[in-house]
Amino acid sequence: MRLAKEVLQGNIKATARLIRDVEDELPSAIEELKALYPYTGRSYIIGITGSPGSGKSTLIDMLIDVFRKRGKTIGVIAIDPSSPFSGGAILGDRIRMQRHATDGGVFIRSLATRGWRGGLSRATANIINIMDAMGKDIILIETVGAGQAEVDIINFTHTTMVMLVPGMGDWVQTLKAGILEIADIFVINKADKKGADELKAELEAMLQMSAYSPQAWKPKIFLTEAVNNKGIDELVEGIYQHKEFLIATGGHDTHLKERARLELIEVLKSSLMDHVFQIVNKNNYLEKLIDDLVNKRTDPYSAASDIIKKLAQEGKL
Ligand SMILES: Nc1nc2c(ncn2[C@@H]2O[C@H](COP(=O)(O)OP(=O)(O)O)[C@@H](O)[C@H]2O)c(=O)[nH]1
Ligand SMILES: [Mg+2]
Structure with missing residues (x-):
């Protein structure tokens, strides 16, 4: 959380560095963002x-x-x-x-x-x-x-x-x-x-x-x-x-709410998809499902629901 502290003090170098880390999607950047959130x-x-x-x-x-x-x-x-x-x-x-x-x-x-x-x-x-x-x-x-x-x-x-x-x-x-x-x-x-x-x-x-x-x-x-x-x-x-x-x-408060809602949904979407890809990339599971789709052994709705079941089984939901 070293960068977050300096960002809060208005340090330009630290801010530029954190933005780069966010762009590079470094895990440490998430921790810095968490520390900054109360000040947004x-x-x-x-x-x-x-x-x-x-x-x-x-x-x-x-x-x-x-x-x-x-x-x-x-x-x-x-x-x-x-x-x-x-x-x-x-x-x-x-x-x-x-x-x-x-x-x-x-x-x-x-x-x-x-x-x-x-x-x-x-x-x-x-x-x-x-x-x-x-x-x-x-x-x-x-x-x-x-x-x-x-x-x-x-x-x-x-x-x-x-x-x-x-x-x-x-x-x-x-x-x-x-x-x-x-x-x-x-x-x-x-x-x-x-x-x-x-x-x-x-x-x-x-x-x-x-x-x-x-x-x-x-x-x-x-x-x-x-x-x-x-x-x-x-x-x-x-x-x-x-x-x-x-x-x-009161539009100002509505705006804060909408911004928070959108941020949460965006982060949720991408973390869910991260989990999904961890599951489907294992043992060629995705390729198998695609093959089943091509051969009409399943349909996209059933396949997606199978993936979600697997997520739950592996304790990811
Ligand atoms: N004639 C005229 N040209 C302008 C005006 N404002 C900007 N420009 C020119 O339009 C071009 C594009 O400007 P820019 O700010 O880069 O546009 P942006 O792509 O929307 O960011 C530049 O050459 C500017 O000098 C204006 O009010 N009148
Ligand atoms: Mg421009």
């Missing part, structure tokens, strides 16, 4: 989802500035499909956020979307918890919102921002991914480009057609030019408004 649940978590190139990293860079001026410490987790399984900051993000690299109040990590045996959302949850325990006031998570795991990550965030840019392709793609429903705030970035106002009108019309209950939060729309540092203060105000709304309506 204090950060305000903000998700930014949008297509690659829409300007998420650029916006985060600007948001860091505003939050730092307000005295907040920041953690950033950039989840990037193009990033190799390295754990280091990927080049683009490193360039775009490098002016904060020497600021001890800012901690930036990139996560690859592939290579997570225990699942991307569990990996993200672990890294959120580490930054949270480290004492970061705000954690910003950048995702492209593509796979299911990335949509799941939204369950960890207090405020979810969906970024759009002028141009139909992006708009349709977002609709398809079904992430429209999860937005607390829409950010229309690259407002310097043609079509931003039309996109805003289109969005407004769409929101008007959606049936929000009177008590519910109605998504807000902000126009930004991240690269020119325009519209950022207004957006930050919008984030704070949503935060106030959450606190006033």
Whole structure:
């Protein structure tokens, strides 16, 4: 538990080391995570989802500035499909956020979307918890919102921002991914480009057609030019408004509960599967079952239930 202690003191080296150990799935990392858990649940978590190139990293860079001026410490987790399984900051993000690299109040990590045996959302949850325990006031998570795991990550965030840019392709793609429903705030970035106002009108019309209950939060729309540092203060105000709304309506507690539920289920799933694979890999049991399936001596439901019976017999359940 040596690392956990140092993480709690805000030690950057120890934190980076623990994140690496978590990525490498070292058993010792689990012990450190257990020791940190009581100190989690204090950060305000903000998700930014949008297509690659829409300007998420650029916006985060600007948001860091505003939050730092307000005295907040920041953690950033950039989840990037193009990033190799390295754990280091990927080049683009490193360039775009490098002016904060020497600021001890800012901690930036990139996560690859592939290579997570225990699942991307569990990996993200672990890294959120580490930054949270480290004492970061705000954690910003950048995702492209593509796979299911990335949509799941939204369950960890207090405020979810969906970024759009002028141009139909992006708009349709977002609709398809079904992430429209999860937005607390829409950010229309690259407002310097043609079509931003039309996109805003289109969005407004769409929101008007959606049936929000009177008590519910109605998504807000902000126009930004991240690269020119325009519209950022207004957006930050919008984030704070949503935060106030959450606190006033008890959504903050609901969020903690949902986060705890998701974490437990994720860990449960992967530990159960670990046990399952220990059993089925023994004596070629899995291969035998597959053979039985191919030869129609059994069916997937009966085979799965046989595996669960075996788990119980071996005292794993
Ligand atoms: N024209 C314009 N370009 C922008 C704006 N914001 C970001 N960009 C550019 O868009 C490109 C992609 O930005 P990046 O932040 O890496 O996007 P990400 O993939 O969503 O993280 C970069 O070249 C940025 O300089 C903006 O408001 N207007
Ligand atoms: Mg980026």
